[in-house]
Amino acid sequence: MTPIPIPTPASPPPDVVRCAYLELVVTDLERARHFYVEVLGLVVTAEEDDAVYLRSLEEFIHHNLVLRRGPVAAAAAFSYRVRSPEELDKAEAFYSELGCRVERRPEGFVRGVGDSVRVEDPLGFPYEFFYDVTHVERLAWRYDLYTPGALVRLDHFNQVTPDVPRAVQYMSDLGFRTTEDIQDEKGTVYAAWMRRKPTVHDTAMTGGDGPRLHHIAFNTHEKHNVIAICDKLGALRLSDCIERGPGRHGVSNAFYLYLRDPDGHRVEIYTQDYYTGDPDNPVVTWDVHDNQRRDWWGNPVVPSWYNEASLVLDLDGNPQPVVSRTEERELDVTVGADGFTYTRKGQDDLPSWKQGEYKLGEQL
């Protein structure tokens, strides 16, 4: 089946500044609040009976994460800030031309945010655009509030979608640039990283059954902050929240950790990728068989990281149906029965202590 490309609208896209916040539906708000506030140390800007508004320490807009109580764990909105109020008109026109469902609310969809446009985008994701937002205290200098694992910024989203090149083309039309991707020798694209702000990404498109949320990522300042989160989870006997890592990514060169919240939503802790703001910033393409692409140290990616992700909601709050990926899957071509991988291209003499790892996929 040849997927139908998403047409490029004649309308110019809105000028997106950065990923700004995620609205997340959680089934047990108290447990979720404990995880994000007591364990991870996000700051509560506001809370209501059914929602908690959280921000990172260097943020000056109202929130980077909204936790909302709901019946099904899912992502309700991927929200981006645009450069001016006028950009919302462009967002409306851009998505209307694409035939998407578009809803605009001058009073905003969530507390702290004003005039906003929400859409069900061509990939099925609930995207939001806004400019107007309540300013709050930037706590960057409030070191009396810092914890050892302090989360200082929202870094990016990561979305699961069946057809990565199709998604990349649409996102490019929306004004995003690719910084890195993973391909194989036949040109199959397994994932792509795309940015507006000059970091490696504001969002990534990960090939798989979708639309689903793969994860949301927050920054720490240093690597020891990431380790401190692991140590604290151990002390709280919550180490089973740790799904993968910590480690060094090949893609992005960042130091990472993946956690799962009480609903299974995945959260990445991320630090020290690189500047990508030049117009001719070199795109880095990784070979899917390179065992250092996902973890620079060659540590295995656990299968759940490839397979599990969160549902996303339509604008009525109902889960979007999940469409299967038809192309080859990264898990299969690397660790599965037919997969192969290498540390040094052309060499396949695995040491004894690595022989099990590359075959994990088929057995689990």
Next chain:
Amino acid sequence: MTPIPIPTPASPPPDVVRCAYLELVVTDLERARHFYVEVLGLVVTAEEDDAVYLRSLEEFIHHNLVLRRGPVAAAAAFSYRVRSPEELDKAEAFYSELGCRVERRPEGFVRGVGDSVRVEDPLGFPYEFFYDVTHVERLAWRYDLYTPGALVRLDHFNQVTPDVPRAVQYMSDLGFRTTEDIQDEKGTVYAAWMRRKPTVHDTAMTGGDGPRLHHIAFNTHEKHNVIAICDKLGALRLSDCIERGPGRHGVSNAFYLYLRDPDGHRVEIYTQDYYTGDPDNPVVTWDVHDNQRRDWWGNPVVPSWYNEASLVLDLDGNPQPVVSRTEERELDVTVGADGFTYTRKGQDDLPSWKQGEYKLGEQL
């Protein structure tokens, strides 16, 4: 079979100050030298056609590691420094009374070390004791020589032996104190950590087929130094040297990384355990089923880490025969078919992303 305990000698043991160096036989001296000097940054004190003498940056004695070319990869000596020259007489008497083979060489067995006693100890390990040693420059202040992953001290050895309580009793007679151990509810001991200097260990006794060398461990100052070693291995496309970690130990509370050198000898990079020098220092006993005992973050221990280890040599340079452990094995009782493990005692509701990991042992 009830193992025969090792009798306590009437002779007092030598007063051991600390673990001082390991003599390691490598089959390809150039590759081994590259690994320890170019990759890990140990400092060359001296070298000969068939041997390289290496030390860490804060060391003032001649070496912490001797690499010697030989036909079979093995550990030739676990060497301890004693408090005075007179302690060598005690070592001779102590091991003679135990019926061990004892050899004393006033000129020493290796370059840089004088009067020494080597023995084939009751567990089959080649132990050495010495006081007289050449002093060399302590490079602690030579920050111009530091690398991002600088190794600053030798921390400990780790030995594999079939019967841990038997080994612990003998080592206690030798004057070592237990700081931590791993047991099960029936009292089976899976491993024990023992010290002379006031850290968690100068050596550990790990239950398994032995006598074998499990690993040698060097200290870094900080955790980022350990990460820098991983990053460098990735850059050199040597990430398959990384066997396990980095991570936080439960036992010892140290931050760790396990590497395998070109001969498969295991090297730990280790930092930030705690002071144990008080006579009533509390012993910490870990439940073998506690999933955080070996990795505080609950990350799985790879099977090779349990199963593989280096041969040790007798005083003629021949490999010691390896005797199988007859008691239950830690790998089996935790990750194997009959094993079980927990993050929170009494709870066994594993999240989806952890379900594979606990069963790795039987499948690999």
Next chain:
Amino acid sequence: MTPIPIPTPASPPPDVVRCAYLELVVTDLERARHFYVEVLGLVVTAEEDDAVYLRSLEEFIHHNLVLRRGPVAAAAAFSYRVRSPEELDKAEAFYSELGCRVERRPEGFVRGVGDSVRVEDPLGFPYEFFYDVTHVERLAWRYDLYTPGALVRLDHFNQVTPDVPRAVQYMSDLGFRTTEDIQDEKGTVYAAWMRRKPTVHDTAMTGGDGPRLHHIAFNTHEKHNVIAICDKLGALRLSDCIERGPGRHGVSNAFYLYLRDPDGHRVEIYTQDYYTGDPDNPVVTWDVHDNQRRDWWGNPVVPSWYNEASLVLDLDGNPQPVVSRTEERELDVTVGADGFTYTRKGQDDLPSWKQGEYKLGEQL
């Protein structure tokens, strides 16, 4: 004397992406090369008899610093990258309209850079704009090349100019935004930080006798990298290169260190300021009397840091004359005879160990 404001040109400014490189004249090229390459670890992209081209580890353009042998230590060019080749025409028009001397060279002024515009700007600084540049390997993943104090990016310039508000208006016309500044209760502005890329600054305007170069700043990833540079300077017995720090800035919230190169040019090592890319990013104004504005820990700023700076050259390579600041000087109003400063506003009960420090200025 009322300074004459710089008029806002009708021509649009060039779209500047970021500060890109500094051309620095040094009187002893070998000593300067040793300092920047052997001590600080910048990477040599190219070298000639009279010039060395250096870059940081995450850079992909040809260089971030050119060291050129010359008779007088000075800054020859502050060079910015623009978004496209067409922006050079805008630069020409913008500065021509301002009556500045403008020189355009299609072949570029330095190796590795193509079509460029250099100007003597209204403040007397030699500014350069370019788009065309040779790409080189981004060494971000080359951890085998990292040193403990690895410099990973060029962060910013800092310029000394007599009249800060006048400079700020001109730079705003050039498209820069103010992120932070230092003022007193009368509205005198002592310094301002201005950015194009979304960090605290691409350049800062520091009030003083000018035009002069105050410093160039490079980023490290973490704070320990900054400390490693100090430690290495100590080991090399070059600690007298350390002028100020390390410390935490109040302004910018970054961790810093100021060095002086063999010619006395000042180099800052800088890490961990914050994201400023939103159009309504809050401007932070610091009280000049707040003792934590320049050093968050209240450590004194050495007088040389206020008083000393490097000459800048005109487009013929001759030093620009230095014009004195006529407004009050920050050194005088804080640490001098008539100055005052506070840790907690309204409290002036200095502890005994601080009483000397605040009066340093008048005595040195």
Next chain:
Amino acid sequence: MTPIPIPTPASPPPDVVRCAYLELVVTDLERARHFYVEVLGLVVTAEEDDAVYLRSLEEFIHHNLVLRRGPVAAAAAFSYRVRSPEELDKAEAFYSELGCRVERRPEGFVRGVGDSVRVEDPLGFPYEFFYDVTHVERLAWRYDLYTPGALVRLDHFNQVTPDVPRAVQYMSDLGFRTTEDIQDEKGTVYAAWMRRKPTVHDTAMTGGDGPRLHHIAFNTHEKHNVIAICDKLGALRLSDCIERGPGRHGVSNAFYLYLRDPDGHRVEIYTQDYYTGDPDNPVVTWDVHDNQRRDWWGNPVVPSWYNEASLVLDLDGNPQPVVSRTEERELDVTVGADGFTYTRKGQDDLPSWKQGEYKLGEQL
């Protein structure tokens, strides 16, 4: 005046394990508690109306610091742990033979500690020895309790005494070994570092008017923890607690920070000195004129650090009279009118930015 040496007792000294705790009299217990608990994060083991008992995170004995309300800020006891209960008899005999006032209390002098000997030692310091102590939870694994600047161990005391060689001889008789010292070319000793546990010191003898307490020092794990304390003090507008640093010591090679508590008692935060446990550990002697001896980066030592210190109490709780040092003072021979200092021996061409610093002493 030739000082009278302290005779070496015929009685053997007690076998001291390590420095264990300091009893500190504070004039405002609430402010002191806030400083040590809320700001520095020491853990409260117990508290009473007039005293608070604090420990570091890796400690398992009852406390490392006792804050006791009293009329005069002073140190009431420097307390050392001995290897067994029997060592207390040796302490009694040792000090009785020296003619010191000795008091033994089987019930102990403070909560949590049993049978103890307190003496007014030959230098006028209130020294305590004990073995019996209440064990408490070692919080090493309780990462949920860690702050960014977590203090994990008591490291050492530092005492001011007029005649350093006299003090060193007495402390050597007590079984301490010198690890480093500062001398001049005439053999005048300005300070000496002495240890029982194998670190650089359990206490240091600093030449000056005494007996006085120079400081108590706690360990952090890493350098960023020290920086975090500074950052927090800035956030709390308590930066004037920072007296000196952070920096790297030449002596000890440790990373350091000196704070002053609300009573002016000096607290050092200290990390990463080196192992000194070998009997022939090389003693490092520093030249008093070496500008890197006290700060490896050549940053100036503030005069208050040399001049100010805390009174100590006799066994009745009255301040000991302070005797002046008659030998040359380190402050005078380095930064004062007649002092000189160097970064590179034999070179005295100070850069402009350093010329003020070396002369600070006489002017302040």
